[in-house]
Amino acid sequence: MVLGAAESAVLAFDVGGTDLKAGLVDTAGNVLGLRRRATPHDPLRPGEAILDAVEALASEFAAEFPAHPAKAACIVVPGIVDSDTGVGIYSANLGWRNFPFGEKAAQRLGLPVSFGHDVSTAAEAEFRFGAARDFRNVVVMVVGTGIAAAVISDGYPVRAGGFAGELGHALVPDPDGPGHTILEAVGSAGAIARRYSDKAGTPRAGAREVLERATAGDALAARIWADAVDALAFSLSQCVSIIGTEAVVVGGGLAEAGEGLLQPLRSRLDELLDFQRRPIIMRAQLGQDAGLLGAAMRARALLPAAKAASGTGTGR
Amino acid sequence: MVLGAAESAVLAFDVGGTDLKAGLVDTAGNVLGLRRRATPHDPLRPGEAILDAVEALASEFAAEFPAHPAKAACIVVPGIVDSDTGVGIYSANLGWRNFPFGEKAAQRLGLPVSFGHDVSTAAEAEFRFGAARDFRNVVVMVVGTGIAAAVISDGYPVRAGGFAGELGHALVPDPDGPGHTILEAVGSAGAIARRYSDKAGTPRAGAREVLERATAGDALAARIWADAVDALAFSLSQCVSIIGTEAVVVGGGLAEAGEGLLQPLRSRLDELLDFQRRPIIMRAQLGQDAGLLGAAMRARALLPAAKAASGTGTGR
Structure with a gap:
């Protein structure tokens, strides 16, 4: 058997x-x-x-x-x-x-x-075999057209009947005005592309192109990218405060920016947190x-x- | 044995x-x-x-x-x-x-x-014997001088080595300006008393007295109370999006306001959420x-x- x-x-x-x-x-x-x-x-x-x-x-x-x-x-x-x-x-x-x-x-x-x-x-695969395998309190965040996430607490996936991990719909400060919006509307690859194109009045550029323009000195592109990083860091700070997240794994299309995304994300999250421990932020491994x-x-x-x-x- | x-x-x-x-x-x-x-x-x-x-x-x-x-x-x-x-x-x-x-x-x-x-x-006692005993995804929030919380996911207390449940230090919009502050600085009984006294220029009133004045028509008191409710609802919305919270138990001194707190908290949280399920919000039972x-x-x-x-x- x-x-x-x-x-x-x-x-x-x-x-x-x-x-x-x-x-x-x-x-x-x-x-x-x-x-x-x-x-x-x-x-x-x-x-x-x-x-x-x-x-x-x-x-x-x-x-x-x-x-x-x-x-x-x-x-x-x-x-x-x-x-x-x-x-x-x-x-x-x-x-x-x-x-x-x-x-x-x-x-x-x-x-x-x-x-x-x-x-x-x-x-769960990243948690069992990939980037998060050495940690017990993990948020895996997939940032692409939208944003989805999975939460692992004390070594177990949190399911809540399917309602856990809706990080894309968590509230974040609205960079375009007072009040708030949702993470997916600012921090996703789709939002980066849309917000840049709308504000620049140009045809739709991809999130990768926005990052390239920011690196090349385009102030608007840099601001849109920083808004996305701010929003992602804001939501991760909520995870840290609520469930003591010790490791964050970032996957999806936006993770292809590698350290161009992860380094500013670490800095911004560090600024937002007080006495809480800083989670390790890394890229997904399993692709x-x-x-x-x-x-x-x-x-x-x-x-x-x-x-x-x-x-x-x-x-x- | x-x-x-x-x-x-x-x-x-x-x-x-x-x-x-x-x-x-x-x-x-x-x-x-x-x-x-x-x-x-x-x-x-x-x-x-x-x-x-x-x-x-x-x-x-x-x-x-x-x-x-x-x-x-x-x-x-x-x-x-x-x-x-x-x-x-x-x-x-x-x-x-x-x-x-x-x-x-x-x-x-x-x-x-x-x-x-x-x-x-x-x-955990509220979860085993008290208000939350029929639920598996619960946040118990104790609102007094400060704010502390405990998180139960899929029927188990989330510990994260002691770092879970720091809801009092989670970020919320700052009602006094742009940017953000922490929940404890707006939503706690201590913050309600301090913010009212500072703005009214009066000697320190308790949170209970601020609620009484709000009910009697004092516009400043009503605003301070509404700010607290907004901040508490904002943090609860984060819990719902991240861990699919289905029941919230409110204890501590502020819970003595009973429905004067819980009813506006439910309304505000309902406004903040989109497709997510609405958690039941109730008062702690075990005192x-x-x-x-x-x-x-x-x-x-x-x-x-x-x-x-x-x-x-x-x-x-």
């Missing part, structure tokens, strides 16, 4: 707003097969359309790798997710509300299926595959051998 | 900035003896002075209740606390730094000793004894029968 489980392959599906990635992953973590498809968007049956693609991909893997039948699967999706019940509560981009992914996928695939949030699952690796980890946790082992970290 | 443990009394010590409360508590939760002393302040040996008082009180209980020998003890203190190692890391009011309370108290008392944070421990009850709960968790039982909730 233990050997059988140890030799089992699992199916991992990472459903993004644009791409759907799928992998058949063996016990050693080798990805035997990797597929990337455009994520199906079907306004009438948004959840079922995803499962159609999942089922087709599972059949392809079964035909291509008959010696490695999958023993479990995991699907991770964006939006608000209840991983305990397997329900996709809400996705603004993909359109479902309260769709029972876990239950329906298990019926279609005939396998035990784990279900989770894409960023939380990628963050674009973190979600898929995390999904494989969650699928494997469903198998008997993994269940018997302690510290899988995908649940309590 | 189980019966012996079940019949055991425990010692509970709640060390506050002003008072030190001590109780001998039997298995049924009855407080056999209750003492209240002025908290000793000794700038040269601040930690040892506390333990002198603890040891003297333990001797008094032993002499008075010879049929109920204590089998374990718990000391809870303010400041930054590492409950895992039993170290009082820092107390601004009482003066210690890195004092090993747990180890030294165990030597002096000859008993197993648990050590914890006063507000966290009171919050001034929550810390002592929580300490007794923690002490009892050290006993063999309690250790064998699941779900004591005082550790993982």
Whole structure:
């Protein structure tokens, strides 16, 4: 039983707003097969359309790798997710509300299926295998078009029924006036691009271009970039004060700026904090595959051998 | 063994900035003896002075209740606390730094000793027995002269080595100008009294008096009260976005305003949140004894029968 489980392959599906990635992953973590498809968007049956693609991909893997039948699967999706019940509560981009992914996928695939949030699952992979593996109180922040985050406290992922980690919608001071706005509207790569283009009256530049212009002496670009850093640091200061965050892992497109982002972020956060300890701020290590690796980890946790082992970290 | 443990009394010590409360508590939760002393302040040996008082009180209980020998003890203190190692890391009011309370108290008392944070421990009592017992994602906020908080996520207290729950030092918009200040400087009972007196040019009024004046039509008092509510709601909105808080328990002196505080706090928080779920906001139930009850709960968790039982909730 233990050997059988140890030799089992699992199916991992990472459903993004644009791409759907799928992998058949063996016990050693080798990805035997990797597929990337455009994520199906079907306004009438948004959840079922995803499962159609999942089922087709599972059949392809079964035909291509008959010696490695999958023993479990995991699907991770964006939006608000209840991983305990397997329900996709809400996705603004993909359109479902309260769709029972876990239950329906298990019926279609005939396998035990784990279900989770894409960023939380990628963050758990960073926590187990990547940049955050030496820490117990971690915020993993994925900064791209929007901002998503996962919170790990005292070594355990905080789920709160899918409502934890909505850092993109946390309040920050509004750099364009009195009052406040949300982090995603100032600190995301999307916001940097939009705010610069709007104020400069130029066609849309990417966040990377705004940073290049700031480095080259463009005062407006420098201000937009500083606003983003201020907002990110403000939200991280809240994490430190509320949950004692000791390590921050930054992923997503904006993290490609590397120290051009992380160094000013450290300085600004240091200014905002008082007696609190300063979290270590570092870049994500696992890159674009973190979600898929995390999904494989969650699928494997469903198998008997993994269940018997302690510290899988995908649940309590 | 189980019966012996079940019949055991425990010692509970709640060390506050002003008072030190001590109780001998039997298995049924009855407080056999209750003492209240002025908290000793000794700038040269601040930690040892506390333990002198603890040891003297333990001797008094032993002499008075010879049929109920204590089998374990718990000391809870303010400041930054590492409950895992039993170290009082820092107390601004009482003066210690890195004092090993747990180890030294165990030597002096000859008993197993648990050590914890006063507000966290009171919050755990509210979570186990009081207002928050039906919820798994809770913030317990004690609003008095200052503001302290405890965080419970997915049913477990978040400790982060003593650095969680520093809500009083979380950033909030500064009502007196651009930029930001900390929650404690606007939202605490102490801040309400100080800000009103400073602006009105009157002798110091208490927070209760400021609320009375606001209710009677004093515009300045109403503004100061609204500023406090705004700041508290802002910090709670951060908790909701970061850790998906579903219930907020408000204790401390300011909670005595009851619905005069809670109703505007609910309205303001509702305005600040977007798609996030609204936490239930309620008043603490256990009152001034929550810390002592929580300490007794923690002490009892050290006993063999309690250790064998699941779900004591005082550790993982």
